[in-house]
Amino acid sequence: MHPAPRVHAWMTMLVLAVICVCMAPLHAEDGYELWLRYHLLATQQAAIYRSHATQLIESASTPTQTVTRAELLRGLGGLLGQAPPSSDAVTSNGAIIVGTPGSSPVIAGLHLDTKSLGHEGYIIRTVEVNGHAATAIVAHDDIGALYGTFHFLRLLQTEQSIDHLDVTQIPHVKLRVLNHWDNLNGQVERGYAGASIWDWWKLPDWRAPRYTDYARANASIGINGTVLNNVNAGAQILTPTYLQKVAALADVFRPYGIRVYLSVRFSAPIEIGHLKTADPLDPQVQRWWRDKADEIYKLIPDFGGFLVKANSEGQPGPQDYHRTHADGANMLADALAPHGGVVMWRAFVYSANGEDRAKQAYDEFKPLDGHFRDNVLIQVKNGPIDFQPREPFSPLFGAMPKTPLMMEFEITKEYLGFATHLVYLGPLFQEVLSSDTMVHGKGSTVAKVIDGSLDHHTLTGMAGVANIGTDRNWSGSDFNQANWYVFGRLAWDPTLSSRTIAEQWVRMTFTNNPAFVKPVVDMMMGSREAAVDYMTPLGLHHIMGPNHHYGPAPWDASEARADWRPVYYNRADHQGIGFDRTRTGSDAVDQYAPAVADEFNDITKTPETLLLWFHHVPWDYRMHSGQTLWYELVAHYTQGVDDVKRMRETWSHMNGYIDPERYQQVATFLAIQQKEAQWWRDACIAYFQSQSGLPLPPGFAPPQHSLKYYQSLTFDFVPGYSSW
Numbered sequence: 001m002h003p004a005p006r007v008h009a010w011m012t013m014l015v016l017a018v019i020c021v022c023m024a025p026l027h028a029e030d031g032y033e034l035w036l037r038y039h040l041l042a043t044q045q046a047a048i049y050r051s052h053a054t055q056l057i058e059s060a061s062t063p064t065q066t067v068t069r070a071e072l073l074r075g076l077g078g079l080l081g082q083a084p085p086s087s088d089a090v091t092s093n094g095a096i097i098v099g100t101p102g103s104s105p106v107i108a109g110l111h112l113d114t115k116s117l118g119h120e121g122y123i124i125r126t127v128e129v130n131g132h133a134a135t136a137i138v139a140h141d142d143i144g145a146l147y148g149t150f151h152f153l154r155l156l157q158t159e160q161s162i163d164h165l166d167v168t169q170i171p172h173v174k175l176r177v178l179n180h181w182d183n184l185n186g187q188v189e190r191g192y193a194g195a196s197i198w199d200w201w202k203l204p205d206w207r208a209p210r211y212t213d214y215a216r217a218n219a220s221i222g223i224n225g226t227v228l229n230n231v232n233a234g235a236q237i238l239t240p241t242y243l244q245k246v247a248a249l250a251d252v253f254r255p256y257g258i259r260v261y262l263s264v265r266f267s268a269p270i271e272i273g274h275l276k277t278a279d280p281l282d283p284q285v286q287r288w289w290r291d292k293a294d295e296i297y298k299l300i301p302d303f304g305g306f307l308v309k310a311n312s313e314g315q316p317g318p319q320d321y322h323r324t325h326a327d328g329a330n331m332l333a334d335a336l337a338p339h340g341g342v343v344m345w346r347a348f349v350y351s352a353n354g355e356d357r358a359k360q361a362y363d364e365f366k367p368l369d370g371h372f373r374d375n376v377l378i379q380v381k382n383g384p385i386d387f388q389p390r391e392p393f394s395p396l397f398g399a400m401p402k403t404p405l406m407m408e409f410e411i412t413k414e415y416l417g418f419a420t421h422l423v424y425l426g427p428l429f430q431e432v433l434s435s436d437t438m439v440h441g442k443g444s445t446v447a448k449v450i451d452g453s454l455d456h457h458t459l460t461g462m463a464g465v466a467n468i469g470t471d472r473n474w475s476g477s478d479f480n481q482a483n484w485y486v487f488g489r490l491a492w493d494p495t496l497s498s499r500t501i502a503e504q505w506v507r508m509t510f511t512n513n514p515a516f517v518k519p520v521v522d523m524m525m526g527s528r529e530a531a532v533d534y535m536t537p538l539g540l541h542h543i544m545g546p547n548h549h550y551g552p553a554p555w556d557a558s559e560a561r562a563d564w565r566p567v568y569y570n571r572a573d574h575q576g577i578g579f580d581r582t583r584t585g586s587d588a589v590d591q592y593a594p595a596v597a598d599e600f601n602d603i604t605k606t607p608e609t610l611l612l613w614f615h616h617v618p619w620d621y622r623m624h625s626g627q628t629l630w631y632e633l634v635a636h637y638t639q640g641v642d643d644v645k646r647m648r649e650t651w652s653h654m655n656g657y658i659d660p661e662r663y664q665q666v667a668t669f670l671a672i673q674q675k676e677a678q679w680w681r682d683a684c685i686a687y688f689q690s691q692s693g694l695p696l697p698p699g700f701a702p703p704q705h706s707l708k709y710y711q712s713l714t715f716d717f718v719p720g721y722s723s724w
Helices: 003-023 043-050 063-080 142-157 209-220 240-256 283-299 325-339 357-368 426-433 446-450 481-492 498-509 514-535 566-570 594-601 608-614 629-652 660-692 707-712
Strands: 055-057 095-099 122-129 132-139 166-169 175-179 225-227 259-263 305-308 342-346 376-381 405-410 461-465
Touching: 043 063, 055 063, 063 095, 063 142, 063 240, 095 122, 095 142, 122 142, 132 142, 142 166, 142 209, 142 498, 175 342, 175 481, 209 240, 209 481, 240 259, 240 283, 283 325, 305 325, 325 342, 325 357, 325 376, 357 376, 376 461, 405 426, 405 446, 426 446, 426 481, 426 498, 426 514, 461 481, 481 498, 498 514, 514 629, 514 660, 594 608, 629 660, 660 707
Parallel strands: 055 095, 095 132, 175 225, 175 461, 225 259, 259 305, 305 342, 342 376, 376 405, 405 461
Antiparallel strands: 122 132, 122 166
8 A cells, every 4th residue: 555545544533533532422410419529510619629638647447547648638639620749748838637646646646536426527627737738637446537538529519718617526326227118039129210229139249339339328327227128028138048138238338437227027937937937925926036136247247227117007017916016126125235236216106096197106106205115216207197298296206205206207208299309308407306396395396306415315216218210310400419428418417508508509509600509409498398288288287199100189088998098188078177186086196295286276376387287277267368178278279380381491490510410301301390390280270179169269270170070180100109
């Protein structure tokens, strides 16, 4: 071949290569990084931070120290464009010193009080070493240093000043746990983000990198425990084969301070132990559970303990043998106690006995206060029914002073639009935690019950039903990640502001640009109230489609049990609407402290946000606005739809501030949310109008379809629904 053709061929190949490179898609944002997006900061900000990150003084001789070092290098390298060099001594201004007095002579020389930090607390402080200004991230134990590292990186991610740091953090709550409602077949009950992330088929040999990323994300917000399987548990998880798989996950999580827990089936001694009974007072049953605990701790020395759903929704339990919840919980607690394990016994119990369902948990557990072992927590849902868009706080909070109560929140949006509705749950969580039980006078908040300060408990906990699945963005939508994030932050400190947490999350997840941050945070903060308005305003509750909980069905009376029917809860008729829980009704109000009970019992004092929860109210009742109940009900439903329209409008102005991939998904989901909010509004108004017989108030548009149309809608498949 002549030279000219050779050159021509080479040039052709080069051009083709350039074209291929140009045509190749750039790395698209898919939400996988969550709030740990260590993307390069703006040039000026990165330069400022680099002057505070000239050296890295830390050790990496333990697994937790190793992951701490890796996180610092990853975070600083990504945010600043370069990671600082490691060194044994401070030789210039801007050193970052990380560790414990036992792992670092430099930290030991600072003479900081670390014993008061406990196992997980930390200090971040600007100090002077050898005449040089430095940043010290100091803890008593390695895990505290890891938590402090994530806090420090969060300051950089959100572009905060790090000139004169003096931060001390100690968690308010001891057990900060995710509850995965994951089944061993890969299905996630009430999960809207794909299948379970636990690949039981490939465990224990294949430990997917996603497990490490899961642990990093949880550690970054202070979550220190995970219940791997569904509360509707099968016994198989306790067999030797599966315990080996659980041990493999525990190995991955351990450096990040995360313990594994298991939901256990109360009848396991029968199903896999070949006993004839699961009676908690039977010596053979007690021996079986002790042996099982010994077996687990040989494999997993730091195993956390058991979560139990018993005698609820068909699950077996001690009442099958005429024993109490305390008998069942104590039997398991005795088996775990020698190893330091705990029992988290759920208080979600109700039966078809004709009693107001909202009263049943209190009625069963209140008499047992003081009868539980010291390593038992009673895990109580935030409200007395079932994770509704709005509920009053559960009356059990404050009613069991001798027993540690553990909060259970639902992070997955079972009743709040699944994955596609943008509903930030921070305001809901904060509303519950700040509610005043009044059991010891004003200021006896639910948060103080949970953190143990109200009744002087040292064993404390908060659980969140996880919204995590195999979707690349983990949670089904990018904004659902914020609910995982805010749960962890509030579990660490229940007194934090949900707005402040939302702003941190937006900055870390999207951008620090104030033109984006403020309107999006405002949108998030109003989103929960919008959902309440277009779903269940003024204290309405549980009027979703039975079982699958998708869409409105306030008319439904098809379920065999009355307390599974939406009509049981809204009780709409020609006279009015709402559930009478006053002293002339079911008297659920008197499960609260007297001051709270008196408020809820009086229709003029009950907050209008909970009016129909506690009262059956005439349609023509005059509200605080001067309008009738019927008018306000229609107005709230309409307001909810209008708020979603405004959310869409706000988001439409955010195009260009973030990557097009995530922008477009949110835009599409908001369109779905508006359509379904309209469906909720119109279907509910159509039904309640059929009961009231009243004309639509002036100025409000009628439903788009007839009531018969909405009642005719059926759904063959709903994500996250199982027949448990």
